[in-house]
Amino acid sequence: MTQKVAVLGTGKIGEALLSGMIGAGWAPADLLVTARRPERADELRARHGVTPVTNAEAAKNADTLILTVKPQDMGTLLDELAPHVPADRLIISGAAGVPTSFFEERLAPGTPVVRVMTNTPALVDEAMSVVSAGTHATEAHLAHADEIFGAVGKTLRVPESQQDACTALSGSGPAYFFYLVEAMTDAGILLGLPRDKAHDLIVQSAIGAAKMLRDSGEHPVRLRENVTSPAGTTINAIRELENHGVRAALIAALEAARDRSRELASGTKD
Numbered sequence: 001m002t003q004k005v006a007v008l009g010t011g012k013i014g015e016a017l018l019s020g021m022i023g024a025g026w027a028p029a030d031l032l033v034t035a036r037r038p039e040r041a042d043e044l045r046a047r048h049g050v051t052p053v054t055n056a057e058a059a060k061n062a063d064t065l066i067l068t069v070k071p072q073d074m075g076t077l078l079d080e081l082a083p084h085v086p087a088d089r090l091i092i093s094g095a096a097g098v099p100t101s102f103f104e105e106r107l108a109p110g111t112p113v114v115r116v117m118t119n120t121p122a123l124v125d126e127a128m129s130v131v132s133a134g135t136h137a138t139e140a141h142l143a144h145a146d147e148i149f150g151a152v153g154k155t156l157r158v159p160e161s162q163q164d165a166c167t168a169l170s171g172s173g174p175a176y177f178f179y180l181v182e183a184m185t186d187a188g189i190l191l192g193l194p195r196d197k198a199h200d201l202i203v204q205s206a207i208g209a210a211k212m213l214r215d216s217g218e219h220p221v222r223l224r225e226n227v228t229s230p231a232g233t234t235i236n237a238i239r240e241l242e243n244h245g246v247r248a249a250l251i252a253a254l255e256a257a258r259d260r261s262r263e264l265a266s267g268t269k270d
């Protein structure tokens with residue numbers, strides 16, 4: 001039997017997933033989408049050939065429901081969905097913070113729920129997605145979630161107790177790198193370079209560093225040591241980073257992101 005998958009609340013993350021799934025071979029005819037605005041539904045149909053439906057129709061007709069609304073909208077979506085979801089549907093939540101128990105409490109007893117935290121590099125098939133089982137999710141359900149999110153990058157299984165930490169690291173992670181590139185580009189301007197050249201130099205350095213981190217098998221400390229010549233330029237920069245507490249700032253920043261993920265657990269408007 002054909003497995004139909006519905007993406008409910010198809011915004012940035014939902015559309016990236018959809019696009020990756022189609023690229024990986026899913027037939028658009030087997031993909032349903034829901035959107036709040038009719039213009040958005042038309043746009044998704046035109047771009048991807050998928051079928052826009054209502055949330056209730058998605059619950060009735062798809063075997064797997066991927067919920068990609070904001071955490072604050074999850075309560076409202078579930079109120080609408082709950083009467084229409086048969087207990088054999090697999091629910092995959094992509095929302096930050098919201099625990100699998102939130103869904104289990106609102107849906108039919110025994111409904112399998114999988115929680116996934118992905119990130120925006122899903123747009124270029126380089127996502128990092130972490131996958132956790134709810135109470136009733138089996139290995140087959142987890143494998144199905146791995147297959148779906150594997151279409152847009154890497155997947156990793158983690159216990160749900162680690163989801164808030166993973167959200168702080170990889171869910172929000174791309175934003176920290178974009179922020180660093182932005183700040184380093186400003187530094188280039190201070191040093192007299194035109195903005196476009198500074199941008200290109202930093203972006204290519206970021207890509208090179210990312211490839212080395214992934215492919216060299218070396219520890220990041222060793223990679224940094226290899227750049228840091230005795231009495232050279234790099235150590236002067238590193239001293240300033242340490243003087244300004246950048247390491248401590250990053251630790252505090254990720255802790256704050258983890259704490260916010262925990263606060264979002266209520267899945268309601270606040």
Ligand SMILES: NC(=O)C1=CN([C@@H]2O[C@H](COP(=O)(O)OP(=O)(O)OC[C@H]3O[C@@H](n4cnc5c(N)ncnc54)[C@H](O)[C@@H]3O)[C@@H](O)[C@H]2O)C=CC1
Binds near residue numbers: 171172
């Ligand atoms: N943006 C990011 O970097 C990441 C976001 N996430 C999670 O993914 C989820 C989606 O985030 P984005 O795609 O950035 O948000 P978004 O705002 O682009 O997409 C959410 C979509 O859901 C729609 N929506 C809301 N309520 C609806 C309803 N009842 N029925 C149908 N559609 C409805 C909205 O109109 C919107 O288009 C969030 O829960 C977020 O925590 C996870 C990882 C990374």
Ligand SMILES: O=C(O)[C@@H]1CCC=N1
Binds near residue numbers: 096167171172
């Ligand atoms: O900022 C957020 O809440 C979402 C979740 C992880 C990345 N973006």
